[in-house]
Amino acid sequence: MLIFPLLNDTSRKIIHIDMDAFFAAVEIRDNPRLKGKPVIIGSDPRKTGGRGVVATCSYEARAFGIHSAMSSKEAYQRCPQAIFIPGNYEKYLKVGQQIREIFLRYTDLIEPMSIDEAYLDVTENKLGIRSAVKIARLIQNDIWQELHLTASAGVSYNKFLAKMASDFQKPQGLTVILPDHAEDFLKQMDVAKFHGVGRKTVEKLHSMNVFTGADLQKIPETTLIDHFGRLGFDLYRKARGIHNSAVKPNRIRKSIGKEKTYGKLLRLEEDIKKELTLLSNKVALNLQKHKKSGKIIILKIRYADFSTITKRRTLKEVTQNTDDIAQTAIQLYESLVEKDKAIRLLGVTVTGF
Ligand SMILES: [Mg+2]
Structure with missing residues (x-):
């Protein structure tokens, strides 16, 4: 039925x-010595004490089971000879703009x-x-001829x-x-x-x-x-190949956030912190999905009387990590003067990509 x-x-x-293995492909293009080698864009776990994640990696690295979002530490364990390169995001943005042209x-x-x-x-x-199909082929050809990607x-x-x-x-x-x-x-x-x-x-x-x-x-x-x-x-x-959503131009994201309205007002600090953690987790997943990291965390609160406040904090480094975002959102909440007012809406946003 x-x-x-x-x-x-x-x-x-x-x-x-x-684009195929985009960040890695740009690095290999600009440094031919990397060609044919397992290249990982991400911080070297030997230099960061095991921290960091793989942003992307070459197909040679993928052959070892390495993939984006894997911890650099695990990537290193799978392939100790891999070459870790910290990402040069300004360069990738520039190439992204050339592709767009x-x-x-x-x-x-x-x-x-x-x-x-x-x-x-x-x-x-x-x-x-x-x-x-012809246009797709022409685009692939333009990208190869002009950008060598x-x-x-x-x-x-x-x-x-x-x-x-x-x-x-x-x-x-x-x-x-x-x-x-x-x-x-x-x-x-x-x-x-x-x-x-x-x-x-x-x-x-x-x-x-x-x-x-x-x-x-x-x-x-x-x-x-x-x-x-x-x-x-x-x-x-x-499942039937039906999906009518339109191509929406120019949706270059400047921020990623999540807010939630509570039918039952939030009153307890404990509940509020729990909700902030849940929202932060959703924002982090979305950031990871869109390959974005930001250094500005914004907390939004709407009280029962509909008065609304936003508070922001700038971190030292960009992040897409749940813990970083949740911790900051909770600190922002703790810095508020009026903590006993009932809350109708909470929002967590990351910007400053
Ligand atoms: Mg890709």
Whole structure:
């Protein structure tokens, strides 16, 4: 039984471009001696006493099971001969801008997801090219010829499928998913690889005996909505290649934050600190997802009488770490004069990227 109608817009031409091992590729390009070696962008655990995480790494390092967000310490244990390079983010931003200029030759409808990833809507494009596959190839070629870097591309009729397609074959891949093939493509796909499906959702799906797209296609919409709410609604559609969200241009994030309104007002210091930790954790995950780090932490509080205050603190270094953010948010809360007023809303934001 279907509760909501299935509207599938297959008229658009969407490309997802994802640079291959971006930070590492830029470093290798600029220092040919690194070529063919396991290169890790992240602080060297031997110099930081084991701290730090892998921002990205070359494919040679990936062969040792190293991946982004892994601790530098573990990466070192897996591959002691790896070359650790501290990130030069200003340089990567500059290259990111050059990539964007290439995109702009084809379309203004660009939605950057992070410094090395973007969706492009080329349904109507500046060069009047009908084939989105041809545009994807031209973009890959421009990036290679002009910047000496490689990108993977996915082409389809919506963002979800374009993203799944660009992930399908890396590096230097070009994968196309046509409307008639979307369901089959998704059938063989591991649900853990569905874009937008987090680890907890995957665990829950596994407990429902859902491991592949084909398994997911068999679950009724009502069941998915019962278990996952709005996400279940989306999952039912994504399993069928339906995802109508538009490419939203120029969404370069300047801050990442999370706020929550409490139906039951918060009064106890203990509860408030717990909520601040939860919010900080969500912000940290989002920062990590978007490969952002910031040094300014902002706490927002709205009291029962709707008066609202914000407090901010600048850290010495940028962070995307839950503990750093939570500790700072709690310190900001502790610095407040009026701690006995009931709270209606809490917000934690990180900016200063
Ligand atoms: Mg990438």
